[in-house]
Amino acid sequence: HVQLVESGGGSVQVGGSLTLSCTVSESVETHHVAWFRQAPGNEREALASMFTEGQSCYADSAKGRFTISRDNAKNTLNLQMDRLKPDDTAMYYCAAECDFNCRGGVFFGRKPNCKSWGQGTQVTVS
Numbered sequence: 001h002v003q004l005v006e007s008g009g010g011s012v013q014v015g016g017s018l019t020l021s022c023t024v025s026e027s028v029e030t031h032h033v034a035w036f037r038q039a040p041g042n043e044r045e046a047l048a049s050m051f052t053e054g055q056s057c058y059a060d061s062a063k064g065r066f067t068i069s070r071d072n073a074k075n076t077l078n079l080q081m082d083r084l085k086p087d088d089t090a091m092y093y094c095a096a097e098c099d100f101n102c103r104g105g106v107f108f109g110r111k112p113n114c115k116s117w118g119q120g121t122q123v124t125v126s
Contacts, residue, residue, distance in 0.1 A: 001097065001116040002115075004025070004077075004118035005119070006020060006022045006094050006119065007020070007022075008020040010122075012084055012123070013125070014086060014125055014126065017083075018081050018084065019078055019080045021076050022076060022079075023074075024096060025075075026096075028070045028075045029072045031096040032098040032099070033049065033070070033095065034046060034047075034050070034094070035049070035066075035079045035093070036093045036094075037091065038090055038093070039090040039091075042090075045059065045061070046100065047062040047068075048068035049098060049102070049107075050068050050069075057100065057102035058105060058107070059106070060106060065082050065084075084123075085125060087125075088125045089123060089124050090123060091120040091122055091123075093119075094118045095117050095118070096114060096116040097115035097116050098112055098115075099112065099113050
């Protein structure tokens, strides 16, 4: 499996911004990749994904506030998060070797699923 290491989590004030980064052990542009999060007591939630071709896709809850991007030279996957809310408090995970459906830039149908996962980075908004 692909190895992934997240960084950039931390504590941030309500309304603030944070950028998460994920270092990928293989060429990031050769994998479908994604960001997820999971808060205590909640199911894991897909936030954003990117196809190998560079097309991005978002959950309704993330669209407009979160932006996924990748740096092919550095093999990193990033998640820019703006206007953060207390409900955004969660462990955030990047993932690779993903399978998801996208229509009009939004996830639809079955939930995204991935084979390789990072250990996660905590984001706390207060």
